[in-house]
Amino acid sequence: MANRQPSSQVEDQDSQPSCSGYPLEVTVNEESPGPSAPWAGCSSPPQRPGCKRKRSVAFREEEEEGEPATEAQDTWVVESLNGLKMKLKRQRVSSVLPEHHEVFNRMLEDPVIRKFLAWDKNLQVSDKYLLSMVIAYFSRAGLFSWQFQRIHFFIALYVANDMEEDNQAPKQAIFSFLYGKNRSQRPLFHKLRLQFIRSMGWNARVTREECEQIQAFDPELWVWGRDRALLP
Numbered sequence: 372m373a374n375r376q377p378s379s380q381v382e383d384q385d386s387q388p389s390c391s392g393y394p395l396e397v398t399v400n401e402e403s404p405g406p407s408a409p410w411a412g413c414s415s416p417p418q419r420p421g422c423k424r425k426r427s428v429a430f431r432e433e434e435e436e437g438e439p440a441t442e443a444q445d446t447w448v449v450e451s452l453n454g455l456k457m458k459l460k461r462q463r464v465s466s467v468l469p470e471h472h473e474v475f476n477r478m479l480e481d482p483v484i485r486k487f488l489a490w491d492k493n494l495q496v497s498d499k500y501l502l503s504m505v506i507a508y509f510s511r512a513g514l515f516s517w518q519f520q521r522i523h524f525f526i527a528l529y530v531a532n533d534m535e536e537d538n539q540a541p542k543q544a545i546f547s548f549l550y551g552k553n554r555s556q557r558p559l560f561h562k563l564r565l566q567f568i569r570s571m572g573w574n575a576r577v578t579r580e581e582c583e584q585i586q587a588f589d590p591e592l593w594v595w596g597r598d599r600a601l602l603p
Contacts, residue, residue: 375506398568402412451549467581472588474516478524479594487525487548488594496532499597503582504531511571525549526567534575 421536478484508527509519525545530543565573568575586595 375541380523437577445524453511467506467585467588469588470516471506471509472585474509474519474526478519478521481521483548484524488597490544490548491541492544493540494597494599495536495579496544497528497597498599499595500582501528501535501580502594502597503585504528504534504577505583507577507581508567508571511574512567513570514597522549522560522563523567524562528567529560529564530575531577534577544594 471511479488486496505524505527509523512523525548529542529545532539534541546557546560548555549560586592589595592595
């Protein structure tokens with residue numbers, strides 16, 4: 372994806388005494404996951420600096436029932452420990468596997484994709500968060516690594532822009548890089564786009580936390596330097 376997720380705190384005391392003989396006070400910081408479908412009612416995700424965000428309704432045109440995509444699982448981690456007080460945080464564990472990063476890295480070697488990224492100097496269509504969403508979508512699509520082609524990269528990036536960007540005009544440049552001046556292929560692109568979203572179980576929402584986990588897998592990858600906040 373151009374700052375994200377509500378939280379609530381519940382304090383609970385453990386019925387079992389700690390080693391000091393006093394109950395251990397545990398504070399739970401629970402992060403609520405968003406809806407699985409992009410058209411479900413929800414509050415807008417937090418915004419990244421320097422760009423606007425919106426909740427997409429781009430896929431209401433075809434609400435066909437599909438198989439649910441693989442959901443990321445939650446785990447509890449210790450956020451802080453202060454004396455007898457322990458603060459727990461529910462953290463989303465990404466379902467992205469190393470093979471999905473490998474597919475993405477292979478895509479970055481594609482000459483058309485490299486030319487497209489070089490063209491998008493202002494990061495209107497392909498900043499680091501939108502590119503992180505591409506990897507997240509690869510993990511949900513249910514394809515084998517060898518099945519991913521150039522078209523899947525651009526479809527995933529198009530969907531990421533649908534979900535996150537207010538200005539939808541810049542993403543139209545994708546068609547120029549894919550098809551040149553030939554407009555006859557655009558209907559097929561949109562048909563493949565809907566099939567791709569359906570393969571993800573209509574789950575196109577990616578949180579900022581998931582994006583940052585994806586970037587942390589290989590923090591030195593050059594595309595993670597595509598940060599709008601650093602633009603002059």
